[in-house]
Amino acid sequence: MSEQKATITFPEGNSIELPVSEGSEKEKAIDISNLRAQSGYITLDPGYGNTGSCDSAITFIDGEQGILRYRGYKIEDLAEHSSFLETSYLLINGKLPTAKELQTFDDKIRMHTLLHEDVKSFYDGFPRDAHPMAILASVVVSLSSFYQDEAGSPEEVSYLNSIRLMAKLPTIAAWAYKKSIGHPFTYPDNKRSYSENFLYMMFGLPVEKYEVDPLIVEVLDTLLILHADHEQNCSTSTVRIVRSSGVNLFASIAAGICALWGWRHGGANQQVIEMLNHIREDGGDVKKYIAMAKDKDSGFRLMGFGHRVYKNYDPRASVIRKKCEQVLQKLNNNDPTLEIARKLEEAALNDDYFKERNLYPNVDFYSGILYKAMRIPVNAFTVMFALGRLPGWIAHAKEYTEDPKNRIGRPRQVYTGETEREYVPIDKR
Ligand code: ACO
Numbered sequence: 001m002s003e004q005k006a007t008i009t010f011p012e013g014n015s016i017e018l019p020v021s022e023g024s025e026k027e028k029a030i031d032i033s034n035l036r037a038q039s040g041y042i043t044l045d046p047g048y049g050n051t052g053s054c055d056s057a058i059t060f061i062d063g064e065q066g067i068l069r070y071r072g073y074k075i076e077d078l079a080e081h082s083s084f085l086e087t088s089y090l091l092i093n094g095k096l097p098t099a100k101e102l103q104t105f106d107d108k109i110r111m112h113t114l115l116h117e118d119v120k121s122f123y124d125g126f127p128r129d130a131h132p133m134a135i136l137a138s139v140v141v142s143l144s145s146f147y148q149d150e151a152g153s154p155e156e157v158s159y160l161n162s163i164r165l166m167a168k169l170p171t172i173a174a175w176a177y178k179k180s181i182g183h184p185f186t187y188p189d190n191k192r193s194y195s196e197n198f199l200y201m202m203f204g205l206p207v208e209k210y211e212v213d214p215l216i217v218e219v220l221d222t223l224l225i226l227h228a229d230h231e232q233n234c235s236t237s238t239v240r241i242v243r244s245s246g247v248n249l250f251a252s253i254a255a256g257i258c259a260l261w262g263w264r265h266g267g268a269n270q271q272v273i274e275m276l277n278h279i280r281e282d283g284g285d286v287k288k289y290i291a292m293a294k295d296k297d298s299g300f301r302l303m304g305f306g307h308r309v310y311k312n313y314d315p316r317a318s319v320i321r322k323k324c325e326q327v328l329q330k331l332n333n334n335d336p337t338l339e340i341a342r343k344l345e346e347a348a349l350n351d352d353y354f355k356e357r358n359l360y361p362n363v364d365f366y367s368g369i370l371y372k373a374m375r376i377p378v379n380a381f382t383v384m385f386a387l388g389r390l391p392g393w394i395a396h397a398k399e400y401t402e403d404p405k406n407r408i409g410r411p412r413q414v415y416t417g418e419t420e421r422e423y424v425p426i427d428k429r
Contacts (some may be wrong), residue, residue, distance in 0.1 A: 006030045010039060025060055042412045046330050049308065052232075054240065054403070058091060059231040067314035070229055072093070078321045084196050084224040085109065088166060091229050092398060106194075112167035113188035113197065115139075115175075116146050121209055123179045132176040132383045133261040139172045140165070141254035144306035158401065161249045162394045169390055170194070172384045174201030180377070195220040198387070203375065216374050217367050218326050223336035226316045227388025229395065233308075235259040235266065239393045240400045241409035256393045257386050263303070266274030266364075266385040272370035274379055276337040281343070286344045295355045302348060311358035320366040331373060382420060 004020040016038050019031040029052045038041050045051045060069045066074040071090050078087050078332075089097045089105050096106060122142060126135055147164065150157045175185050176203075180232035186204040188197050196217045204210040230236065243252040259265035264309060279289055292303040307314060345361055348354040371381050400406055 008035075008039070010041065014039075021055075023055075025062070030106055036412075042414070044414055047308075048237075053237060053409070055233070056231060056396070056398070056399060057094065058230045058392070058399060061231055061309055063307070063309035063311050066310060066315050066318075068230070068315050075226065075315050076319060079222050079225050083194075084221045084228070084388075085224045088230050088394075091391045091395040092162065108163045109194065110165045110190040111326060112164050113171055113190055115168055115171050119143075119146070120175075120185065123175060123185075126179060128180060128182070130176075130180070131261075131344060132173065132180065132380050133257065133267075133386070135176040135179070136169075136172055136383055136386060137233065137254045137257040137261075139176075140169070142258060144248045146251035147250070153408060154401075158249060158398065162398070164196040165249065165253060165394065170198035171386055173199060173380070173387060174198060176293060176383065176417065177202055177377065177380055180379075193217065194222075199374070215327065215330060219323060219370055220374065222323060223320070223370060223384065224388040226319060226363065227385050229389070229392030230335060233265065234262075235389065236393060236396050240396050243397045243400050244406065244409040246408075248395070252397050253390070253393050256389070258387055260389065261382055266382045266389070268303050268362070269368050269371070269385060270378055271362040271363050273337065273381065275374060276340050276344075276368075277301045277336065280336055280340050283342075284340055286340065286347050290347050290351055293348075294351075302354075302359070304342070304362055304368075305354070306357070306359040307362045307413075310360060310362065313360045314362045316363040317361040317365055320363065320370065321361070324366045324369050328373060333373050335369060335372065337372070341366060 002020050002022045004022075005014050006020050007017050009015040016035075018035065019028050021031055023029075024213060032043055035292070035313050043051070058071065060072070061067065071094055073082075073090070078090075082090075086097060086102055089102060107200065119139060119142065122139060123135070126138075145166065147161060151159065152160070171188055178185050184206060187199045189200055189204075190197070192200055192212075196212050199216060199220065200210060201210045203212075232240075235256040239252045239256035242255040243249070263271050275289075279286060280290075289300070289302070292298040292300040293305075324338060327333075330339060335415075345365070348359065353359075360365040367384075368378070368381055371384055372378070376384060
């Protein structure tokens with residue numbers, strides 16, 4: 001807390017002083033936690049655009065300058081030099097691991113990749129066309145019924161459950177895909193790396209040898225790093241608030257998966273590719289769709305554009321765009337949706353509507369083109385996002401749990417309903 005104070009003057013003429021706190025990157029906040037007790041007023045901030053819900057030492061974003069850092073490390077450096085498991089360790093434990101620490105983390109995760117055999121039968125209950133996000137959330141919450149009353153301190157139990165989640169989510173996700181196409185489940189092969197093992201479970205079959213292209217493994221690992229955390233976004237705030245009720249980690253993460261699913265958040269990556277395909281099939285006239293996005297009555301938004309925090313190019317989108325160009329070229333893949341995406345981006349960035357509102361491509365704008373090149377089905381794109389975001393959710397749940405100041409998350413409201421009135425018996429209404 002800094003020495004500075006902010007003064008608020010109320011319509012009644014009285015004023016109070018409120019403490020000001022400052023983060024390590026000089027972000028300033030007015031601490032209003034005693035505002036109601038001191039004044040009778042609450043703050044009102046629908047959508048929480050100006051509300052800090054916690055102190056956090058995990059991720060820093062400067063949306064004006066397009067900066068993103070995990071634990072102080074630039075996202076561009078991590079995408080180039082790190083692996084997904086190393087980045088996960090960094091997010092969860094706060095420091096880059098030594099070679100030995102990384103090896104132990106990796107070994108522990110490999111040891112837990114299997115699902116309990118009874119979980120297999122859950123998949124029988126889902127319809128063939130179930131959305132994989134529904135399966136993912138359901139199976140993740142069901143893990144809490146398999147791992148209950150564990151021995152050990154709360155920290156040890158939480159650590160083990162974090163490892164289980166990291167290990168099992170790729171298996172759960174790949175089996176959701178196998179269910180949708182009627183193929184037998186492929187069991188994890190723990191000799192393979194994290195990303196390779198996921199691709200093997202997605203596309204491997206018992207009837208033929210499956211070789212995973214190392215380029216695709218590398219791209220997947222980078223995509224997972226880019227999605228690994230993004231401070232207090234909708235799904236992460238959901239994980240924290242659900243955890244704040246005292247519920248177990250599996251239930252908190254399942255809630256985060258549900259929050260991620262929506263089109264305003266992680267669900268946008270599915271919507272982007274559907275939009276690009278639609279524009280292509282409609283003749284590729286990007287101007288028509290730019291005009292529709294500007295027309296508030298059209299009900300159409302440019303998916304993969306705009307962000308609550310970034311008022312500049314999303315640094316993750318820059319990395320993904322570059323990767324997209326390189327990988328498609330290496331794979332000799334002439335996906336026409338990349339050309340549509342490029343044209344759409346150029347038209348939007350030169351249009352006053354998008355310029356005035358600082359609307360730039362976000363992480364989802366180009367990711368779908370890469371997922372498509374990897375043969376990931378469109379309705380599983382958001383599942384890929386969830387695989388990447390998992391270590392961030394775990395890190396936030398851990399940070400919340402270890403915070404001695406933590407309290408149950410419980411916002412207030414300004415009530416706008418009826419004032420007290422008499423109950424009317426049913427025969428008198
Ligand atoms: N296309 C057209 N107009 C847009 C878009 C868009 N993609 N995004 C925002 N706008 C306009 C809004 O209509 C609004 O205009 P107005 O000031 O004239 O009313 C203005 O820009 C501000 O938009 P808000 O919706 O108020 O911004 P908010 O911060 O609440 O929403 C969001 C951010 C949800 C990401 C929004 O930009 C959006 O809907 N984008 C498309 C969906 C998307 O790509 N989501 C993924 C986000 S990244 C992630 O979660 C991984």
